[in-house]
Amino acid sequence: MSVSRSVRQATSVSSTPSSLRVVETFVSIQGEGPFCCRRSLFIRLSGCNLRCPFCDTKYSWSAENAREMSIEELVVLTGKTNPSLVVVTGGEPLLQRAALEELVRMLYRLGYVVQVETNGTLEAPEPGSPLSQAFFVVSPKDVPVKVPGAKTHWSWFDLARRYGHVWFKFLAATREHVEEIMRYVEENGIPRRLVYLMPLTEEGMSPEQVLELHKRVAREALEHGVNFSPRMHLLLGLK
Ligand code: SF4
Numbered sequence: 383m384s385v386s387r388s389v390r391q392a393t394s395v396s397s398t399p400s401s402l403r404v405v406e407t408f409v410s411i412q413g414e415g416p417f418c419c420r421r422s423l424f425i426r427l428s429g430c431n432l433r434c435p436f437c438d439t440k441y442s443w444s445a446e447n448a449r450e451m452s453i454e455e456l457v458v459l460t461g462k463t464n465p466s467l468v469v470v471t472g473g474e475p476l477l478q479r480a481a482l483e484e485l486v487r488m489l490y491r492l493g494y495v496v497q498v499e500t501n502g503t504l505e506a507p508e509p510g511s512p513l514s515q516a517f518f519v520v521s522p523k524d525v526p527v528k529v530p531g532a533k534t535h536w537s538w539f540d541l542a543r544r545y546g547h548v549w550f551k552f553l554a555a556t557r558e559h560v561e562e563i564m565r566y567v568e569e570n571g572i573p574r575r576l577v578y579l580m581p582l583t584e585e586g587m588s589p590e591q592v593l594e595l596h597k598r599v600a601r602e603a604l605e606h607g608v609n610f611s612p613r614m615h616l617l618l619g620l621k
Pocket residue numbers: 430431432433434436437438439440442472473474501523
């Protein structure tokens with residue numbers, strides 16, 4: 383079946399928002415988390431409800447850098463690029479929840495695997511809803527680095543316990559970071575199998591320092607019974 387015919391069929395029952403504010407789209411290797419190393423289409427949405435000082439995608443905050451892309455356009459792009467994974471990232475993708483849900487619904491129908499990256503401050507999707515057909519990766523911003531106003535919404539912990547379509551990715555550089563993260567994991571009842579520790583790199587680190595930090599965090603992850611995520615794109619010099 384042609385992509386455009388599939389798109390028409392997938393849209394035929396929908397009357398919800400038909401476009402998203404997109405900052406950029408590109409194909410690369412997913413460098414982090416549970417789908418690491420998959421060839422992915424990245425769709426970066428505009429707007430964020432936080433202002434993390436360490437944010438490396440500040441250009442996604444402003445609507446000035448965005449353009450409206452129809453859901454149909456994004457689905458056709460997915461068909462053309464034929465990725466193993468579609469990563470919807472930001473900014474904070476859940477600020478455009480209704481249109482995002484529509485995109486997920488259509489891509490799921492067409493057989494694509496969709497991962498949504500979120501800061502976890504907005505409510506999680508309802509289990510069984512079209513949005514919950516995506517896999518979610520939450521990067522909490524209230525531990526160990528604490529961003530003002532960045533409290534993780536309780537519904538993500540609930541979703542993790544009931545549904546398992548969600549992973550938590552924590553940045554860590556030191557033993558103290560890891561201990562703080564593990565206390566948080568226990569307090570919030572997050573199953574350890576859904577937890578990733580990922581190296582918290584700093585600007586100006588040499589490749590050797592980045593690799594050394596990876597080894598240290600991987601050892602911590604093993605010791606604490608959680609997963610380790612590399613930052614493959616940094617190691618390989620990819621976007
Ligand atoms: S939540 Fe993510 S996109 Fe938003 S400011 Fe923080 S790091 Fe940047």
